[in-house]
Amino acid sequence: MNVDLHNRLLQWYEHHGRHTLPWRNTDDPYRIWVSEIMLQQTQVKTVLERFYFPFLERFPTLPSLASAPLDDVLKQWEGLGYYTRAKNLHRAAQLAAPYMPGTVEGLIRLPGIGKSTAHAIAAFAYGAPVPILDANVKRILYRFFGRREADEKTLWRLAEKLFDPEHPFEFNQAMMDIGATLCLPKSTACDACPFEGACKGAAGDPLYYPAPKKRKSVPVRERHIVVYRHNGRYGLKQREGRFLHGLWGFHEQTAPPEQGKTLESIVQVYSHFRLEAQVWLCEAHREGLTYFQREEIDALALSGADHKVLKQLSASRP
DNA sequence: CATTCGTGGTT
DNA sequence: TAACCAAGAAT
Numbered sequence: 001m002n003v004d005l006h007n008r009l010l011q012w013y014e015h016h017g018r019h020t021l022p023w024r025n026t027d028d029p030y031r032i033w034v035s036e037i038m039l040q041q042t043q044v045k046t047v048l049e050r051f052y053f054p055f056l057e058r059f060p061t062l063p064s065l066a067s068a069p070l071d072d073v074l075k076q077w078e079g080l081g082y083y084t085r086a087k088n089l090h091r092a093a094q095l096a097a098p099y100m101p102g103t104v105e106g107l108i109r110l111p112g113i114g115k116s117t118a119h120a121i122a123a124f125a126y127g128a129p130v131p132i133l134d135a136n137v138k139r140i141l142y143r144f145f146g147r148r149e150a151d152e153k154t155l156w157r158l159a160e161k162l163f164d165p166e167h168p169f170e171f172n173q174a175m176m177d178i179g180a181t182l183c184l185p186k187s188t189a190c191d192a193c194p195f196e197g198a199c200k201g202a203a204g205d206p207l208y209y210p211a212p213k214k215r216k217s218v219p220v221r222e223r224h225i226v227v228y229r230h231n232g233r234y235g236l237k238q239r240e241g242r243f244l245h246g247l248w249g250f251h252e253q254t255a256p257p258e259q260g261k262t263l264e265s266i267v268q269v270y271s272h273f274r275l276e277a278q279v280w281l282c283e284a285h286r287e288g289l290t291y292f293q294r295e296e297i298d299a300l301a302l303s304g305a306d307h308k309v310l311k312q313l314s315a316s317r318p
Numbered sequence: 319c320a321t322t323c324g325t326g327g328t329t
Numbered sequence: 330t331a332a333c334c335a336a337g338a339a340t
Contacts, residue, residue, distance in 0.1 A: 023336095035336080036336065037336095037337095038336090039335085039336040039337095040335090040336065040337045040338075041324085041325095041334090041335055041337055041338095042324090042325080042326090042335060042336080043326075043327060043328090043334085043335050043336090044335090044336075045326090045327070046325080046326065046327075046335090047336090079324090079325075079326095080324080080325075081323085081324030081325045081326085082323055082324055082338090083323085083324080084323065084338085084339080085323095085337095085338085088338085088339090111338090111339090112337095112338070112339090113338085114337060114338045114339085115337095116336080116337065116338090117336080117337070117338080120336070132336075133337090134335090134336045134337075135334080135335060135336075135337085136335090136336070137336090151319085152319095172336095176336060179336090180335095180336090184328095185328095185329095185333075185334065185335095186328090186329065186333085186334095187329095212333095213333095215332085215333080242322075242323065242339090242340090243322085243323070243324095244323090244324080245323090268324090268325095269324090269325085270323085270324060270325085271322075271323060271324060271325085272321075272322060272323075303324080303325095304324070304325065304326095320340100321339100321340085322338100322339085322340080323337105323338090323339085323340105325335100326334100326335095327333105327334085327335085328332105328333085328334080328335100329330100329331100329332085329333080329334100
């Protein structure tokens with residue numbers, strides 16, 4: 001029924017697809033899995049240029065990841081964000097070792113793997129006839145079917161409707177390529193798109209779909225970051241909650257400290273709030289912190305905000 | 319179903 | 330340049 005459309009998509013993918021992406025040129029489910037987790041809510045450019053290869057060099061196989069300390073995994077993940085991904089990746093490796101599950105049902109049971117990622121791994125590593133539903137595919141579906149709004153269930157139904165079960169690898173990769181190169185959030189190149197003619201969005205104003213999301217304004221958190229220094233060593237603490245999970249950081253509090261030298265302030269924008277913190281250097285010992293020499297800190301995984309603090313520290317050194 | 323999770327690229 | 334957005338999942 002969609003044969004004609006599917007053929008046009010295949011042709012387009014053959015000539016214009018991003019065929020050099022490294023995770024498209026391996027049949028190792030582990031390497032495909034790592035790429036899928038890193039790429040969640042993260043642009044291809046970032047993963048490709050900074051994180052994919054170093055991670056695989058340090059953890060080349062599933063067992064090597066499973067047997068590594070979590071702190072080592074977090075250090076490789078440093079700067080990539082959404083750190084529970086690293087924790088889940090590590091735990092999933094331990095649950096799955098020595099082999100990745102060979103089915104969607106097995107994959108989706110692992111922590112950090114939802115329906116779309118399970119389908120992606122299954123389609124790309126095993127050729128399973130299942131569609132994916134990432135931000136690129138969603139945007140295409142909104143426009144192709146002329147919808148301004150749709151819930152997840154509806155989007156999955158539309159994804160199944162457009163899907164080509166005969167060519168799951170090529171279809172899914174092509175959809176992401178179209179979303180990333182032609183069907184962009186704020187611009188489109190419909191005349192180059194294999195879906196033009198069948199796409200309701202292309203018939204009118206494609207940017208009319210989907211309806212813009214109403215975003216809440218991010219609240220500001222004002223805090224004080226206090227760097228405790230004792231005998232030339234710096235006090236840090238490893239975070240335990242879900243926020244910045246497992247990363248080390250300097251002490252943070254709501255009120256200014258009793259004493260200490262004022263450094264510059266820092267601003268760090270997170271997904272759901274904005275941190276504005278005054279940084280202090282306090283020559284004192286505080287309980288509950290672990291003390292490191294300056295060079296030792298480089299071996300720890302720190303958040304972006306704490307890296308800014310570290311930078312202030314070296315800049316302020318007399 | 320809504321919120322929580324980072325950081326950097328793009329416009 | 331501020332706002333939007335990115336190969337989503339867990340809660």
